[in-house]
Amino acid sequence: MNKKHLNIAIDGPSGAGKSTLAKAIAKKMNISYVDTGAIYRTVGYAARREGIEPTDRAAVCALLPRISVEARFEDGAQYMYLDGENLGERIREHEISHYASAVSAIPEVRQFLFDMQRSIAAQNSVVMDGRDIGTVILPNADVKIFLVATAHDRAERRYKELLERGQSAVFEKILADIEERDARDSNRDVAPLKPAEDAVLLDNSGFTPDESLEAVLKILDEKLNLGGNDEE
């Protein structure tokens, strides 16, 4: 049996609202949400655990064969395991964002995580979010969406999110960090953040979460012909 799985790719910079939207789409379409940022965060976490500078390519490369990174899906949620241990919310710490961004610029790290991401999408219907899903990981995705919003808007959302989680946050620092990560994620040599040629661009600056979801569902509707129009 050669069942074709549905693959939806959502790329864009940090804080554009990819994960919120991808989760809502996954729920609505009864498919899996795959957070690829969490996978890079796990490698970033491993680097910090070992006291490795995340920009030190040789040290990070030497770490890779010594670690096991696994994504497990239980009850619709994704859990990241490092050496068999569930890291839970630890990968969400603000400092880990910096580690993840730095290690993700290392080509060997991207190569190390490539097959894992590909095979999840080959075996499941997924909405996968990240930076290079439409360009590198799933170039044949059924729908590709590239989500953007101004750095200020994204910093504001991240700031509120951190406060809601009970973490301390300084808005100016969040904005500066977002700008630094944008520059690094977009200017790296390997798999830089950029829209695939066939991606639909959506700027959701100033949108409420509901308005963003409505706009994305409209795109999916058009691309996947969900309206029930049988014409092929």
Ligand code: DC
């Ligand atoms: O989406 P996020 O903020 O959790 O991602 C953490 C970092 O991982 C981000 O700075 C860039 C990197 N990343 C990547 O390079 N490619 C992906 N597909 C996903 C994330």
